[in-house]
Amino acid sequence: MTQEPVHYETRDSIAWITIDRPDVLNALSRAVRRELAVALDRATTDRDAAAVVITGAGERSFSVGADISEFNGPLAPSADETIGGAPRWHEAPARCPKPVIAAINGFCLGGGLELALACDLRICASRATFALPEVSLGVVPGAGGTQRLPRVVGLGPALAMILTGDRIDAREANRIGLVTRVVPDADLRTEAQALATRIAGHGRLALECAKAAVYRGLDIPLDSGLAVEAELNARVMGSQEQVDRAAAFADRSKNA
Numbered sequence: 001m002t003q004e005p006v007h008y009e010t011r012d013s014i015a016w017i018t019i020d021r022p023d024v025l026n027a028l029s030r031a032v033r034r035e036l037a038v039a040l041d042r043a044t045t046d047r048d049a050a051a052v053v054i055t056g057a058g059e060r061s062f063s064v065g066a067d068i069s070e071f072n073g074p075l076a077p078s079a080d081e082t083i084g085g086a087p088r089w090h091e092a093p094a095r096c097p098k099p100v101i102a103a104i105n106g107f108c109l110g111g112g113l114e115l116a117l118a119c120d121l122r123i124c125a126s127r128a129t130f131a132l133p134e135v136s137l138g139v140v141p142g143a144g145g146t147q148r149l150p151r152v153v154g155l156g157p158a159l160a161m162i163l164t165g166d167r168i169d170a171r172e173a174n175r176i177g178l179v180t181r182v183v184p185d186a187d188l189r190t191e192a193q194a195l196a197t198r199i200a201g202h203g204r205l206a207l208e209c210a211k212a213a214v215y216r217g218l219d220i221p222l223d224s225g226l227a228v229e230a231e232l233n234a235r236v237m238g239s240q241e242q243v244d245r246a247a248a249f250a251d252r253s254k255n256a
Contacts, residue, residue: 060106149178
């Protein structure tokens with residue numbers, strides 16, 4: 001029986017999605033890419049999950065990107081990486097309405113970094129290493145790297161990484177804003193769980209609408225973005241979730 005390359009588990013309101021190919025540093029085979037999209041679709045409808053964490057099995061790697069064992073000729077995008085292909089694995093974290101955190105342990109290269117960039121938040125172990133080395137193979141980062149990296153870290157740092165293909169360490173990744181936090185290697189999963197739990201403790205509809213407002217507003221004029229924000233805020237205001245949380249807050253304030 002072939003071992004599943006991606007594991008899905010929900011515990012304490014958090015869906016954990018783990019790329020489980022540590023023997024090849026969690027390389028993104030076609031099967032992994034397919035199963036990542038399936039797992040994130042599952043997280044979307046999982047009523048027990050309020051937030052999602054994506055990580056790699058073992059201690060050495062989040063993911064080193066494409067599986068070189070599948071390179072059997074000139075590199076060409078497979079069906080799940082072309083426009084109109086389904087599923088588009090590298091869009092799945094951003095498409096998921098729930099907050100998605102990348103917990104990055106070790107190597108985060110190529111498609112692995114592009115997967116992490118599609119997540120909403122990124123925290124990493126102190127050993128983590130990041131790069132988009134595609135130009136050294138004569139190709140372009142083709143799973144969102146050229147688009148998401150500049151949006152996350154800014155044009156200059158993004159171009160430096162993309163055009164040189166050089167690796168950066170966790171400290172530099174934190175400095176340029178690629179990750180929001182660096183933690184000791186042994187604490188990564190605990191810290192990821194704590195962050196996800198803190199986020200999951202907020203209103204689920206509010207989280208979904210806040211995430212949607214940010215992404216929908218990224219590439220439109222400010223006035224249009226404010227209209228999107230107002231639309232989504234109206235959806236939340238007056239909901240049962242909002243009424244209950246407002247009442248609970250008032251009770252806590254009164255008894256403080």
